Amino acid sequence: MPQHAHINLTVNGEPTEVAFAPYKTLLEVLREDLNLPGTKHGCELGECGACAVLLDGQPVLSCLVLGVDCEGRTVTTVEGLAIDGRLHPLQDAFADLGAAQCGYCTPGFLVTAKALLDEHPRPTRDQIRDALSGCLCRCTGYQQIFEAVEEAVARGAR
Amino acid sequence: MNIIGVPRRRVDGRAKVTGQTRFADDVILPRTLYCKLLRATVPHARIVRIDASRARARPGVRLVLTGNDFPIPYGILPVSQDEHALAIDRVRFVGDPVAAVIARDELTAFDALDLIDVEYEPLRTFADPNDSLQHDTPRIHEYGDSGNIHKLVSLRFGDVDAALAAADHVFEDTFFYEGSTHLPIEQHAAIAAKDQDGKLVLWSSTQTPHYVHRALAKALAVPAAHIRVIATPNGGGFGGKSDPFNHEVVVCKAALMLDRPVKICLTREEVFYCHRGRHPVLMRFKTGVKRDGRITGMRVQTVLDGGAYGSYGVASTFYTGALQTVTYHVPAYEFQGCRVFTNKPPCGPKRGHGTPQSRFGQEIQLDKIAEQLDLDPAVLRLRIVEAPETLTANYLRVGTIGLAECIRRVTRASNWRETFRKLPRGRGVGLACSSYLSGAGLPIYWNDMPHSGVQLKLDRSGGVTAFCGATEIGQGSDDVLVGCVAEVLGIDPLDIRAVTGDTDLTPVDLGSYSSRVTLMMGNAAIQAAERARDVLADAASRKLGVPKARLVFAERRVFDAENPPTGLEFSEVVCLAEAMFGTLGTTGSYTPPRSAALFKGGGVGPSPTYSYSAAVVEVDVDPSTGWIHVPRVWIAHDIGRALNPTLVRGQVEGSVYMALGEALMEEQTFRRLPPKLSHALVHKFPSMLEYKSPTTLDMPDVFTELVENPDPQGPFGAKEVGQGPLLPVMPAVANAVYDAIGVRIDEVPITPEKVLRALDAKAAGKRPRVGPSRFPDVAWPEPLNVPPPWEGGDGTVKSKVESEK
Numbered sequence: 001m002p003q004h005a006h007i008n009l010t011v012n013g014e015p016t017e018v019a020f021a022p023y024k025t026l027l028e029v030l031r032e033d034l035n036l037p038g039t040k041h042g043c044e045l046g047e048c049g050a051c052a053v054l055l056d057g058q059p060v061l062s063c064l065v066l067g068v069d070c071e072g073r074t075v076t077t078v079e080g081l082a083i084d085g086r087l088h089p090l091q092d093a094f095a096d097l098g099a100a101q102c103g104y105c106t107p108g109f110l111v112t113a114k115a116l117l118d119e120h121p122r123p124t125r126d127q128i129r130d131a132l133s134g135c136l137c138r139c140t141g142y143q144q145i146f147e148a149v150e151e152a153v154a155r156g157a158r
Numbered sequence: 159m160n161i162i163g164v165p166r167r168r169v170d171g172r173a174k175v176t177g178q179t180r181f182a183d184d185v186i187l188p189r190t191l192y193c194k195l196l197r198a199t200v201p202h203a204r205i206v207r208i209d210a211s212r213a214r215a216r217p218g219v220r221l222v223l224t225g226n227d228f229p230i231p232y233g234i235l236p237v238s239q240d241e242h243a244l245a246i247d248r249v250r251f252v253g254d255p256v257a258a259v260i261a262r263d264e265l266t267a268f269d270a271l272d273l274i275d276v277e278y279e280p281l282r283t284f285a286d287p288n289d290s291l292q293h294d295t296p297r298i299h300e301y302g303d304s305g306n307i308h309k310l311v312s313l314r315f316g317d318v319d320a321a322l323a324a325a326d327h328v329f330e331d332t333f334f335y336e337g338s339t340h341l342p343i344e345q346h347a348a349i350a351a352k353d354q355d356g357k358l359v360l361w362s363s364t365q366t367p368h369y370v371h372r373a374l375a376k377a378l379a380v381p382a383a384h385i386r387v388i389a390t391p392n393g394g395g396f397g398g399k400s401d402p403f404n405h406e407v408v409v410c411k412a413a414l415m416l417d418r419p420v421k422i423c424l425t426r427e428e429v430f431y432c433h434r435g436r437h438p439v440l441m442r443f444k445t446g447v448k449r450d451g452r453i454t455g456m457r458v459q460t461v462l463d464g465g466a467y468g469s470y471g472v473a474s475t476f477y478t479g480a481l482q483t484v485t486y487h488v489p490a491y492e493f494q495g496c497r498v499f500t501n502k503p504p505c506g507p508k509r510g511h512g513t514p515q516s517r518f519g520q521e522i523q524l525d526k527i528a529e530q531l532d533l534d535p536a537v538l539r540l541r542i543v544e545a546p547e548t549l550t551a552n553y554l555r556v557g558t559i560g561l562a563e564c565i566r567r568v569t570r571a572s573n574w575r576e577t578f579r580k581l582p583r584g585r586g587v588g589l590a591c592s593s594y595l596s597g598a599g600l601p602i603y604w605n606d607m608p609h610s611g612v613q614l615k616l617d618r619s620g621g622v623t624a625f626c627g628a629t630e631i632g633q634g635s636d637d638v639l640v641g642c643v644a645e646v647l648g649i650d651p652l653d654i655r656a657v658t659g660d661t662d663l664t665p666v667d668l669g670s671y672s673s674r675v676t677l678m679m680g681n682a683a684i685q686a687a688e689r690a691r692d693v694l695a696d697a698a699s700r701k702l703g704v705p706k707a708r709l710v711f712a713e714r715r716v717f718d719a720e721n722p723p724t725g726l727e728f729s730e731v732v733c734l735a736e737a738m739f740g741t742l743g744t745t746g747s748y749t750p751p752r753s754a755a756l757f758k759g760g761g762v763g764p765s766p767t768y769s770y771s772a773a774v775v776e777v778d779v780d781p782s783t784g785w786i787h788v789p790r791v792w793i794a795h796d797i798g799r800a801l802n803p804t805l806v807r808g809q810v811e812g813s814v815y816m817a818l819g820e821a822l823m824e825e826q827t828f829r830r831l832p833p834k835l836s837h838a839l840v841h842k843f844p845s846m847l848e849y850k851s852p853t854t855l856d857m858p859d860v861f862t863e864l865v866e867n868p869d870p871q872g873p874f875g876a877k878e879v880g881q882g883p884l885l886p887v888m889p890a891v892a893n894a895v896y897d898a899i900g901v902r903i904d905e906v907p908i909t910p911e912k913v914l915r916a917l918d919a920k921a922a923g924k925r926p927r928v929g930p931s932r933f934p935d936v937a938w939p940e941p942l943n944v945p946p947p948w949e950g951g952d953g954t955v956k957s958k959v960e961s962e963k
Contacts, residue, residue: 023265037184038177040393042343043426047846050343078177087175095171098808102632103174104181104344104393129854136846138343138394139632141815142857144808 007071011036012080020067026060027051029067030077038078038107042136049135052108053077059115061134078107081114089157090114090149099148101139108135113149117157123149160712161645162874165804168637169651170391170630182347182363182390187419190349191220193409194267194422196257196274197431198249201501201839202298203278205247205256212273213259218266221412222274223258228411232377234369234401234506236603238308238468240299243377243407249278250298250466251501252840253431255404260412260420283501283839285828287440287463290498291934298466298499304937308464309475309497313759314941315551316490316949321455325446327530331523332442334905334930335515337463338824339435340508341851344393345426350409351419357384358414362406365395365629366669369602371661373402374410385410389659392670395631396816397507400671401434401469430844434506435826437474437497438463439515442933443523451531451538455490458482458516461934462497462505469506471497473602473762477512480763482520483550484593485561485770486542490946491551494938501839502828507671509816510881513594514888521590521889522904525896534578535589535893536569539772551946553755553953557767560796560865561591564772567794567863572774579897584779586898591772592885596798596871596878597674599750599764608747610678611665612686614643616694616742620714620729622647622654624686627667628679629659633880634805635675641801642680642873646687647694648711649728665745673878676801677766678748680873685746693742697735698726751871756953757944766871769878770796773814773886776858777894781917784910786822786895788856791887794863798877803864809879810862815852817887823850823907904929 005022008015011034020033027044030036030053042048044063051062054076081088090113093099100106109132116123116131123131128149129142137145173179210222225246233239245256257274261267284290284298284306294305302308322328348362358380364370367389375382392399405422412420424432440461446454460478464471479493510517528535539561544550546559569575569589577587601609613625624643628635636656644651657663667679691711699706702725704718717725726734736742753764772794778787791814800806826849827842843849868875888906896902901916904927912928920926945951 036177037180037186040181040344041183042345042393043846045426045845045847047426048343078175082176087172091175094175096167096804098168098804100171100174101634101808101812102342102344102392102394103170103179104342104632106174107177110175129857133854136343136851136853138341138396138816138851139812140808141811141813141860142854143811143860144804146854 005068007068009070009072010074012076022068024067025063026053026065026067026070027062030062036077036079040104040107050105050108052112052135054111054115057115057118059112076111078110081110089152089155093148093152093155097148097151098144099140105135105137109137109145117153122153159645161641161651162801163799163803166802168634168802168805169640169656170636179391181344181393182349182361183423185349185361185390187349187351190419190421191260191262191416192264192267193258193260193412193420194264194271195255195405195408196271198245198252198254198256199838200249200278200280200836201252201283202281203249204281205245205249206277206279208257209275210257213270216266216270216273218262219259219270220262221260221416223408223411228377228407230377230379232373232402233468234470234602235468235472237472240301240468243404243411251503252838253503254466258408258412260416284499285839286500287461287498288934290500291936298501302499306499307496308468308499309472310939311475311493311495311759312939312941313552314492314943316946318455318457318490318492321490322444322446325454326449328444328446329523329527330442330444331519331526331904332930332933333519333522335439335518336906337436337438337505337826338508338820339430339433339826340396340398341849342392342394342396342398345424345429346399346403346405346432347423348406348409349419349421350413352413352417357386358410359386359388360406360410361388361390363392363399364389365392365400365631365671367629367659367661368627368666368668370402370406374407377407378411386662389629392629392631395670396509397511397671398432398434400507400669403432426846427844430841431503433465433503433826434469436508437505437512437515439478440930440933441516441519443519445523447527449531451527451533451541453486453488453542456482456488457492459494459933460516461936462495463500464497465500465502465504467504469504471505474507474512476759476762478516481513481593482516483552484544484554484556484768485591487544488551492941496936510594510884511672514885517592517885518889518906521886522892525893536565536574539591540565549754549947552763553760554763555754557871558798558867558869559770560867561770561772563865564770564794564796565591567865568772568774568792571861571863572792574774584781584898586894586896587774587776588890588893588897589772589774590886590889590893592882593768593770594878594882594885595672595765596677596767596769597750597765598672599753599766600761601668608749609674610667610682611745611747612639612679612682613665614686614690614744616690616732618733618736620653620732622649623657624654624683625657625664626679627659627661627664628675629670631670633670633809634802635670635679637805638676638680638801639683642683643687646684646691649714673881676876676878677872680876681748682746684873686744689744689746690742693739694731694735697738698731701726701734754953757942757955760953767869767877769882771883771886773890775887775890775894777891777898779895779898779913781899784913786908786910786913788818788858788891790859790861792861793883794865795879795883796865796867796877797879798869798872799866799875800864801874801876806864806879807862810883811860813881813883814860814887815857817884819851821888821891821906821908825907901926902929
């Protein structure tokens with residue numbers, strides 16, 4: 001076996017140290033080495049958007065990022081969206097408005113929507129469509145997802 | 159009603175938005191080993207030799223299994239026990255599992271697959287139904303109706319020839335419906351282990367834990383009582399996780415042999431090979447109508463490309479001919495269906511199961527009929543809608559029908575009268591309708607037991623636990639369970655814990671298929687809750703001195719309807735009842751009404767009640783590129799009653815979405831590798847990038863109308879919603895394209911290339927149509943003659959002579 005890689009990074013606000021096989025993607029490091037299975041995988045080829053996380057605030061597909069490239073960087077996953085034990089307004093709105101059906105694509109949508117709101121606090125419907133176009137959902141038909149993002153904005157999310 | 163009918167956050171909503179929902183691949187156990195499957199690289203071959211010695215010798219490899227380790231076949235239907243966990247002697251499609259490696263980690267297992275040597279002796283490849291119809295040998299399976307024909311069906315309900323002869327117009331059309339796959343975002347995953355008692359436990363992303371339980375007991379020859387199947391919440395199902403799968407059987411066997419947990423998560427490519435998706439169907443409709451549009455008789459013929467295994471295929475075959483009669487009145491009806499085996503991943507049940515294909519043909523043909531008769535297609539349909547409380551020609555008992563109201567709602571909302579045939583060239587609107595089962599009336603294996611069971615445990619804390627075998631696949635079944643119980647007991651949904659989909663803990667529910675869960679589990683839940691309420695009411699009545707009949711259960715209290723301050727907290731009542739009667743628990747169960755269809759094949763189609771839908775789709779077609787843009791869809795659905803309108807709307811919109819994918823882009827299709835390679839028949843694009851599905855940018859605005867007319871068969875009057883609203887959308891798109899540019903695309907997907915081809919034909923003065931031109935010759939058997947109810951029939955087969963008298 002190759003020697004383990006060893007990095008320091010910030011995950012969901014916490015300084016984190018982790019060792020892992022150097023070929024592992026950020027997705028695998030999160031799920032398998034950092035015990036954060038909230039981030040999902042649907043293809044592991046960068047096609048579905050289920051594994052999206054925020055890397056230094058930008059949405060990335062964690063299946064296409066190598067763990068070793070994350071030294072010193074900041075990662076936010078669905079587990080890190082809640083603030084002080086309270087759900088992020090996006091999470092509340094997704095739950096209230098039916099934006100999560102099976103819930104498998106939901107973590108990817110949530111972090112991608114968060115990145116959108118960080119950049120555009122009052123996005124138009126078209127900006128929401130554009131921002132989320134890399135995430136596939138087979139359950140909802142997307143409409144309740146759009147509405148949930150808009151509702152989160154109305155509830156003061158950013 | 160405090161809970162039912164009120165839009166509400168689903169009970170499992172919080173878990174889904176925090177990443178806490180534990181899907182199968184999120185189940186992590188100590189000492190887990192990992193499994194990978196070696197899959198066939200040739201579409202049809204005899205296995206001459208498998209040599210796994212090099213793989214076994216690889217450091218880190220713990221076990222290699224091959225077909226000989228799995229001598230007992232299984233399959234979802236009792237009549238199609240044609241699968242082995244790993245191929246024995248024969249592979250039948252590229253992707254058929256041949257061997258399994260279990261190793262210390264996924265990478266080691268994956269690398270070891272390359273060290274297994276398999277020698278194949280190629281057999282003739284059957285690439286499409288014509289191949290299979292024309293060549294009896296070699297047979298893909300040693301069973302079936304003949305050669306490579308898996309199933310032949312021929313049913314006659316009345317004298318269709320006479321009915322067609324009595325018509326003013328007879329229409330004959332052929333259509334083709336391409337196959338498509340479910341594409342759940344969650345790849346199938348499973349983990350098996352021995353529990354502390356040495357019994358087998360399987361966690362799996364399955365829609366049907368009860369059927370997996372049965373299949374494992376059979377295939378592994380282990381007593382069913384020593385097997386526990388836990389259906390983890392599915393990350394999307396749509397029918398694609400309804401069969402017992404190879405990988406489930408393999409990890410169970412390995413876990414038993416190694417006494418270690420064994421896990422598998424399929425790659426996306428493998429999910430395309432599991433398939434069990436929409437059957438490609440070629441179909442022919444011959445329909446006679448009177449001048450006013452009334453149907454005199456209809457003959458439907460279908461040929462289904464089944465792929466390499468039986469799966470649900472016998473049922474799928476019947477379903478292509480089952481539901482034509484429940485939307486519009488058809489006095490004489492004949493159906494002939496044929497499913498063939500081919501060397502491709504097996505087809506099975508995808509959302510709508512066998513009915514979307516023929517619904518597509520039927521609704522386009524109606525559009526053609528309306529045009530020929532110079533009738534508005536909405537007016538025509540309203541004229542021929544089936545009557546409520548009807549026994550159809552093929553003995554389906556229809557209860558409430560909200561179809562006419564659905565048509566009125568979508569035509570009004572879409573401003574149909576001002577748009578149909580009135581929009582500028584390139585823009586168009588199309589209408590279509592449909593119906594679907596609220597649960598199959600019969601179980602997959604013959605038995606007289608309930609289809610769904612619910613147990614309630616009432617706790618001194620005031621909490622209630624609801625146990626049911628139903629499986630949460632995203633549709634919201636846990637929420638239906640909890641909502642029904644909360645409504646009856648007058649408590650908050652969050653006071654109730656749902657324990658579902660666990661064959662050790664929960665009473666049997668047959669599974670999340672055929673849109674059966676809301677109706678069947680809902681009725682069982684109401685029965686269990688009413689029994690609990692009865693016991694609690696006894697206790698409260700004694701304590702309060704108020705007659706039982708006057709007690710109200712609401713807002714976590716039990717109180718006197720005539721004097722609301724006189725009452726008790728719900729939790730107090732539970733304690734009182736427990737003191738008076740002992741430990742509290744109740745059960746409820748549901749069995750569908752007996753079917754009126756007593757002929758062979760009559761098991762497919764009956765349902766306690768049917769949902770109805772109508773859709774108007776608007777399209778913009780660019781005649782220079784053929785590109786179709788869908789800006790708006792209006793859809794009305796006869797739901798009976800919406801238990802949680804937020805979830806109902808989600809099912810409707812999700813159905814529209816999936817339907818647009820099938821209408822415009824999705825296709826599970828195959829190609830030959832170049833001859834200088836293997837020339838093997840392979841999947842064209844087993845990846846999410848190349849298998850096109852609609853994104854946020856493709857999704858139109860959807861305007862949903864719910865028609866609520868409570869059905870006596872449904873829980874609080876509810877019907878299904880998970881599948882029905884998909885059905886009208888594909889034909890409505892085709893009809894809208896015709897309205898926009900005057901060409902008929904009689905097949906899906908309706909691609910720009912086909913639009914341009916049809917426009918070219920039109921410009922050249924040829925028939926402006928793209929679609930199949932011929933229907934194959936099939937040696938149909940003599941039909942079973944079942945006289946319809948209005949000819950004195952009783953649902954049984956009558957001899958030919960007798961029926962012709």
